[in-house]
Amino acid sequence: MTRKPATYADLEALPSNQVGEIVAGELSASPRPATPHGSSAFVLGGELYNPFGRGKGGPGGWIFVSEPELHLGPDVLVPDIAGWRRERTPKLPNVVGIKMAPDWLCEVLSPSTARLDRVRKLPAYAREGVKHVWLVDPLQRTLEVFRLEGPHYLLLATHEEEAVVQAEPFEALALELRVLWEDVEE
DSSP states (O other), rough: OOOOOOHHHHHHTSTTTEEEEEEEEEEEEEEEHHHHHHHHHHHHHHHIIIIIOOSSSSSSOEEESSSSSEEEEEEEEOEEEEEEEEOOOOOSSSSSSSSSSOEEEEOOOOOTTTHHHIIIIIIHHHHHTTEEEEEEEEEEEEEEEEEEEEEEEEEEEEEEETTOOOOOOOOOOOEEEEEHHSOOOO
């Protein structure tokens, strides 16, 4: 029996405590993120916003959105944070589903979403030309930095624990990884 591809109506029918995505025609529903996930995403967004979004203490030139709904090809994806270079996208459209692939995005891994993020969503992001992807794992206390090379991602580095990182595409910032998980119990 062939399954019918998921539709946007399937996403809209999910309960409000679920985050829904359509990846390769299949509906994926996850519970709202747990505290380590939410805290790490919020802190990372804050660390990037002033120097890159506002140009305070950094070069500026970026627009960031938390949990945007991206309509990329046949997929509806919701990364934790996405960023567009202002030179390419001076302003984002006032829509629910953004159809322009970001230049950078971050997925904060949770035990319930890590496989989806790595195995299903990364190839979709590569297909749509997202140049940089960061995977943050607050439980393992790691940051993986990827750059798109041709049709696939190249893992540039894996940083852990309390490293101070200058990672593509935000090399102008010395990011102290400990701030991403310092407010969460081990």
